[in-house]
Amino acid sequence: MPDVRLASPQGKWILLTTVLGSSMAMLDSTVVNVALPRIGEDLDADLAALQWTVNAYMLTLAGLILLGGSLGDRYGRRRIFVIGVVWFALASLLCGIAPNAGVLVAARALQGIGGALLTPGSLALIQASFHPDDRARAVGLWSGFGGVGAAVGPFLGGWLVDGPGWRWVFLLNVPLALACAPIAVRHVPESGDGGKHGGFDVLGAVLGALSLALVTYALIEAQDGSVVVAVSATAGVAAGVAFVYVEKHRSDPMMPLGIFASRQFTAVNLVTLCVYAALGGFFFLAALQLQVVSGYSALGAGTALLPTTVLMLLLSARSGALADRIGPRIPLTVGPLLCAVGMLLMLRVGRDASYVADVLPAVLVLGVGLVTLVAPLTATVLASVDVARAGLASGINNAAARAAGLIAVAALPLLAGMGEEAYRSPDAFDTAFGRAMLWCAGALVVGSAIAFATVRPLPPDCRKPECLHHGSINSPPLEGVRSKSRVPTEGEG
Template identity: 45%
Template sequence: MSNAVHVPFDAATVQTAECTRSPAYPRLVVATTILASSLAFIDGSVVNVGLPAIGQSFHADATGLQWVVNAYLLPLSALLLLGGAAGDRFGRRRLLIAGVALFGLASLACTAAPTLVLLLIARFVQGASAAMLMPNSLAILGQSFSGEAKGRAIGIWAATGAAAGAIGPVLGGWLIDAGSWRLAFLINVPLAATAIALASRYVDRDIDDTAGSLDWLGGALATAGLGLATWALTEGSGRAWSPSTFVILGAGLIFSLLFLAAERRLGDNAMMPLSLFGSPSFVGLTLLTLLLYGALGGLFVLVPYVLIQAGGYTATQAGAALLPLPLVIAVASPAAGALAARIGPRWLLITGPVIVAAGFLLMLRIESATSYWLGALPAMVVISLGMACAVAPLTTAVLMSVDSRHTGAASGLNSAVARTGGLVVTALIGPVIASSGSALLSAFDVAAAVGAVLCSAAAVSAATLIAPAAKTRPSVQRL
């Protein structure tokens, strides 16, 4: 669900991609990109509802269930920037079709997986293919439209993606209740087949021979660093901390330092240019994104799980319990974006996380005997209002925090950081998933309180590091 809240936004594509020719069937081009990206939006949210059923099917412990989520988030977080650069180098249409085809095949593998290990491998392939298709679906819109038509197309793409992420848990829950969790993965197959057919027929071929080489080393080091650190955190929180766990965590940190060294050597050609962090505002926005979306990612794994396991909800009901988030954001975000344009994004980025923190504290009201209307709903509405204050202003602030040469890298990195936050927090929620009965509710209360602290820290990072609107971009001169 948090994927639906943080829609990837490639500012370089939106602002600078040139439209070489208008598509003959513009509506079908938009439909193609929507279908392709909906694969990632739906899959990123529907699995959370299916965790209890998957756990029962494979007799999985907390660590296994954490990996069902993180096996997808890990390659998506590490390879998202590389996927966009590969589209520039080898052709966005080609990368889109390859990513969609691989995602469809991986979904079939998830459906037929006889063991948890094979399911996790298929989920990893899904994440890697999502890193290929998500940035390139938006880039195709950037190259196919110009002017106002581009803005309308991107708006439709973003709104539909958010709607797909919202519908996914409800539809997936219904399929789980009607048959099996395996049916939830079959949603992706007809979507993938249709997207491939449309892309092959209606999306123009494109290859940028002037594009530079890809940062393969950075992608490999980022994946190794995140993978080892995630494994250590998952094992430590889900089972027990041991000397080997700390050794693996240290190895992950070493790979992360090697990644930073490699990126420093490549300069502006790196997948994560370190020069971005010369802006205090960008550092503050990165911390805010990591903390806020980390808390949100953990919440949307735990809420359906707790409602099903402790509240007796069906999978459909648990999925529907999350609907206030996209609905409130869809209604309130335009007003927040307009307000950010008038007063600057800083105050909204301080206020929004504080409101979200209050919503997390309201989650403490959830008990096994508490109705949805008095327990989960008020908390979800407050969290939704806080996120509505932050989503649109965050995009604005990211673009304002760096110079025009780095807007694409900055916005892409912000999307990757949002998913990394969810990855890390999901790796730490093992004690909650491992609990049952009243202990599950107590552990969830602790997690909700920690989430409130993370959101409060996000607000502090915004208040202390993000510059006021008039000082956000040093290159802008006053008249």
């Protein structure tokens, strides 16, 4: 049984290295949007290249995050975590020195692979290392510090872009990794489940990622109307069908389809898709809108969105307690509607927008909406399956959210009528941004309707520390991707 105490020197080192590791991935997912206009300018990149700069990372991360958790279970969580940290740092270095958009996109895809290895491992190491009496507090501290990193990310990214340059948004990961990896090797005990597992579902992971990649390519390049786009779309759908077939018939699938027999689990994942598609599209376009149209600096744009994360950090615990008392149905219905109102308020953000009068009200309403829905959403996911599958359910929910954001970043510019050079024209971008916000608000209304129609009361006390101290705006909290065959020990999950 794990016996490291939080107050011990080893416990503090474990907490530090897991916070550093998860902060690398979390910072990277929040700061890059702020840097996009400067990246486009310096590399002479069109809008499609900027979409791929975001999506290449999300593609490999979403497609491989479940496999990353399984690798940690089999070969050792510390070992896979350290490999992920080093991999992420090397890919970040390649991003930072990329001479053109093509190299940057390829490096971002490699970054996502590193993220898929280290992200599930950071929380799993805490769960596998700390004494049961200290585990909840350790997870809460990990989540809280990670949330602070998420809050600081856009501000730090904006400062780097306006100061030493956008390349330092990526290069910053290198010194973090140089601190994180040696601490992990020296102070974190190895853990894993070794021989308790069957084979790895590499085919399923490849088919899932391939389907996402082909569909994303077709959406981003759809305006060309070429045969290649049509073939890509068809092949993407075919790969998706093959993925479902493999997962249904494989003895040890990455994503066992039987888990969707829970109507509650299926319904909440549909809500997740709607909510995080809207959020992914919003945060991709809002950073561009503030800089291209409203004339904000990168630092100003990053700081402008900061209240959303701060509200989540300050109020998530109260939201989770409220949902415990009244059930998840009302929060999951009202939260998306509040987020939709926040996005509609962004229609007021145009040329020379006042932060206090135009931007801040939208950001605050959006933040209150996220506070209302994120903790209950994750608690509902975890409570809708048996305890032994909680890690798997959380991993699927997290991957679904990231895939939704990926598709939204690819599809929204197409739906809103943004041309390849739209972000170079304030008037053209402003018009398309307004249409995009309507699409985002519509997706949130659909999510609210699904929640109202399908979500039912949960057993009491479903709160999780990682839900209640959560600060990421890109994905729901990750419970710790543990193999489905492993039943948690007493005090876990």
